[in-house]
Amino acid sequence: MALYVQNSLTRQKEIFTSVKEGFVGIYVCGPTVYGHSHIGHAKSYVSFDVIVRYLRYSGYKVRYVQNITDVGHLTDNADSGEDKILKQARKERIEPMEVVELYTHSYFEDMDALNVLRPDISPRASGHIPEQIALTEKLIETGHAYVENGSVYFDVSSFDEYGKLSGRKIDELEEGVRVEVKSEKRHPADFALWKQAEEGHLMRWQSPWGEGYPGWHIECSVMATKYLGQPFDIHGGGLENIFPHHECEIAQSEAIDGSQFAKYWLHNNMVTVNGMKMGKSLGNAIDLKSAFNGTNKNLSKAYSPLVIRFFILSSHYRSPLDFSDEALQAAEKGLARLHATVKLVRDQIGKAHEEKASIGVQNTLLKYRREFVGLMDDDFNTAAAIGILFDLNKSVNTLLNSNEILSSGSLQAIDETYQTLGEDILGIIPKDIVNEAGGDLLDGLFGVLITLRTDARTKRDWATADKIRDQLSELGVILEDRPDGTIWKLVK
RNA sequence: GGCGAUGUGGCCAAGUGGUAAGGCAGAGGUCUGCAAAACCUUUAUUCGCCGGUUCGAAUCCGGCCAUCGCCUCCA
Structure with missing residues (x-):
């Protein structure tokens, strides 16, 4: 091609x-x-x-x-x-x-x-x-x-x-x-x-x-x-x-x-803000620093640079792009979904049994790669290419939820696909997706709380279990009970 | 006035002749102790409007309407 x-x-x-x-x-x-x-x-x-x-x-x-x-x-x-x-x-x-x-x-x-x-x-x-x-x-x-x-x-x-x-x-x-x-x-x-x-x-x-x-x-x-x-x-x-x-x-x-x-x-093409031409002289300019830190009066909150990048790439470079709070929030959620799946894959690589990638997984990944490349070959159609990334995401989630246990090779092949398409080419899936403001200490602390809650759940002490979850939720920490254990996430 | 774009579901957005990707939001379901997340199903007989070409058009042609950009430094 x-x-x-x-x-x-x-x-x-x-x-x-x-x-x-x-x-x-x-x-x-x-x-x-x-x-x-x-x-x-x-x-x-x-x-x-x-x-x-x-x-x-x-x-x-x-x-x-x-x-x-x-x-x-x-x-x-x-x-x-x-x-x-x-x-x-x-x-x-x-x-x-x-x-x-x-x-x-x-x-x-x-x-x-x-x-x-x-x-x-x-x-x-x-x-x-x-x-x-x-x-x-x-x-x-x-x-x-x-x-x-x-x-x-x-x-x-x-x-x-x-x-x-x-x-x-x-x-x-x-x-x-x-x-x-x-x-x-x-x-x-x-x-x-x-x-x-x-x-x-x-x-x-x-x-x-x-x-x-x-x-x-x-x-x-x-x-x-x-x-x-x-x-x-x-x-x-x-x-x-x-x-x-x-x-x-x-x-x-x-x-x-x-x-x-x-x-x-x-x-x-050019950028507009809420449908209007953005101009330094018009007073509706959104400078990047204020968008990143949430001080811009046209935006309700801070948007991470990666969200802005993802948003930009979700339309074609030759199309005009309108910046609005609503559109940025949609982009933020979409990107978070992509990241969540990639993180899940990466977390499981270490735990998986060692074996080469299955033929089925390899074929599926190849199919997505080909589609992705075909779209990028057509005047860098990043918007459609991102669509393929979401198709891939769906397939991966389905695999992750299925009874089939994925080998380390399969998981690695999936991760490599995300890296090539999502990071090397589009630059929207960093190699180290971590819980923002996370780190070992927080991981340890939440680990303690999760253990306490898991114990309560085994004893069917739902009151205690829910109390831990609810209180963490108030602090902006979401607990998700997956089949293979509970994970935590920060929400913004 | 000249030049150039664009108009696709509630919002964003792909799709340049073969019968409407994807994301967000909404509805129902599966899973769950309940949630969350994820997955499944569902939401445009229709692509600004009117004509035309074609077996067939969101996609080509003509007209109209609307929006935007450039023509002045600006990515």
């Missing part, structure tokens, strides 16, 4: 073939680090995390590059606008580079919590100024860019294919352009490769055109091709970046010699 991906460039689902056999280079637009990450970042980076994980599972050696934008940018079409990093620096009364450092750490902290694997390279825009200047110079030399007042602009009329990704026409763009502040640019759609630093602009570098700072789009062109070559396989990002950002990246990168920039463009 081959992998198919929906390519924004061709608007078609295409069979995926890598530029270099066995190797995939993927570049995903990373965050501008001037604030804490929100659920929109989570959707994008969790989605691409799974894409990368799946490519690796499929046997590719993957190099995943995701930039950190640590150079503030103005709006690309006008000379006015705010530089978010500078604004934040002023607000916090710290250096711009301190802002960048602070929120870069914050970003990785949140992504780690979401079980997003680190990119192989996280290049920073500020660390690639010479390369950005070099590309700009080359664009000037080849007649695709012009200098004006210490700034350099890309001449969109010099690149016939401008608009091929977003489907926009240059002449139509002109009409839509808002108030033009200065007419430094020859065409309203021209965009900055380099901007002259105005007075008081703290982030500035020397260039052949004087002190300034790079345009927004150029960093991605430069860093993607520096580490992945040209053409490279996959360029990803949020679909709001198709225009102008990705369109401009293509123009800069392909204008010089016409060689293709990226072969496949994958775009994830």
Whole structure:
């Protein structure tokens, strides 16, 4: 079965073939680090995390590059606008580079919590100024860019294919352009490769055109091709970046010699909150830290990072995703069910008799694996793949409840299936599912209480038995009497 | 105005020509001392609306309605 991906460039689902056999280079637009990450970042980076994980599972050696934008940018079409990093620096009364450092750490902290694997390279825009200047110079030399007042602009009329990704026409763009502040640019759609630093602009570098700072789009062109070559396989990002950002990246990168920039463009859809667009300026943004600790006013409680991850993956990456309390609670329960079964399997491995996995179990597992892979091969359909995980779960529970005693081999094979599909690929079933806030001490303490209750039950002293169970329940500890003994769980 | 999506049961969400996955919630049952959990059964003759193509459409075509996104920094 081959992998198919929906390519924004061709608007078609295409069979995926890598530029270099066995190797995939993927570049995903990373965050501008001037604030804490929100659920929109989570959707994008969790989605691409799974894409990368799946490519690796499929046997590719993957190099995943995701930039950190640590150079503030103005709006690309006008000379006015705010530089978010500078604004934040002023607000916090710290250096711009301190802002960048602070929120870069914050970003990785949140992504780690979401079980997003680190990119192989996280290049920073500020660390690639010479390369950005070099590309700009080359664009000037080849007649695709012009200098004006210490700034350099890309001449969109010099690149016939401008608009091929977003489907926009240059002449139509002109009409839509808002108030033009200065007419430094020859065409309203021209965009900055380099901007002259105005007075008081703290982030500035020397260039052949004087002190300034790079345009927004150029960093991605430069860093993607520096580490992945040209053409490279996959360029990803949020679909709001198709225009102008990705369109401009293509123009800069392909204008010089016409060689293709990226072969496949994958775009994830956006997030809404209770059906409304989420916007930093709209005041309904859900930043990840507040979602994790329950302080967000749009949510009734805290949701663990894994629940957020699971929720994101329960819809397709190209579909919009609406965050609501109700939907998150449903996700939380669903994931807990998955985890409960996996934990049960793992707890029983040690107790089971040693024997190889039964043919029946092996065949069943194989069937689910095949179905799962088939769905992931179809443009990374995680939502349907999770459905398979629940089918597997049902089968496993049935086995666990049946009279058939499962061998250690069978249990291990089941566990391996969960690990491959649920953790290696989707990242939603950690290797160590433990009772949260558990640990040996609590395990021991509850063990004592469970023994007392079991004794009472043998004596048919239901009053005592129920008292223990009820009082623990009030503390948020649930006891479950299984055929092979009583287990405890914490509820949130 | 231009470009692009989406509309599937109470909620979330897969499904691009062959007769509606999965999760949450609800109902009944099995198991249990009673529970919990799990499992079984059940809940859309129907996929925004109206036409058309087809032996056959949620899936293709046309029209309409609604919602959303992008066109300005934003994942």
